[in-house]
């Protein structure tokens with residue numbers, strides 16, 4: 001069968017608002033490593049958006065992304081079907097997850113961050129670590145990648161805000177419990193909403209547990225040229241796309257990141273309104 005460049009091989013809904021796409025991209029799939037991202041453009045008039053890779057397979061020549069449909073482009077992605085093609089796809093971009101045998105690694109993920117967490121957990125496990133995973137969502141219907149993450153974890157804790165599955169509460173509660181139990185924790189890896197990563201970093205700081213977070217600043221080129229993805233790490237300016245996306249969580253200025261990620265809200269709302277009106 002002949003597959004076109006950047007053709008959607010498989011499209012499915014993971015939750016009502018999250019679309020998973022497996023895309024033919026053999027060159028990217030061959031080089032991809034856990035923690036890296038791609039930039040895509042849906043059509044020739046579209047914006048470039050960064051998305052972290054939820055999976056990749058050199059054998060199949062595909063990469064997989066998961067998109068939360070909140071803006072114009074991510075909603076457009078949600079309309080794509082198998083056989084459609086993307087206009088452009090660039091990657092793999094960013095530094096890959098630093099892998100070594102740390103010992104026990106607690107991986108904490110929430111929301112759409114669970115899609116990125118899966119290949120990172122798998123890679124950390126393959127590097128010889130004992131993996132304790134804590135995953136969370138607002139409710140059980142919004143949980144993603146539970147089976148995949150369970151398969152590469154030694155221990156698994158599920159949390160939901162409404163108690164519809166697993167522990168009734170936040171992922172930070174589950175991590176605090178492990179710390180209170182005096183479990184040996186050599187590294188915490190957190191990926192998810194900014195507020196979640198900030199809470200996790202603040203939680204581990206007094207215990208001196210090294211904590212890595214994967215940041216999601218607004219990106220334009222994704223290659224270190226535009227400065228859009230500036231983040232402040234330990235008082236210094238870094239670029240999320242080429243110096244990250246992973247950073248020491250105890251050194252991240254989360255207030256600055258939160259404020260910078262809101263700077264195009266008005267334009268994003270206008271673009272979404274036009275897209276919805278045009279449908």
Ligand code: FES
Pocket residue numbers: 218219220221222223224225226227228229230239240241242
């Ligand atoms: S996205 Fe342009 S410098 Fe990082």
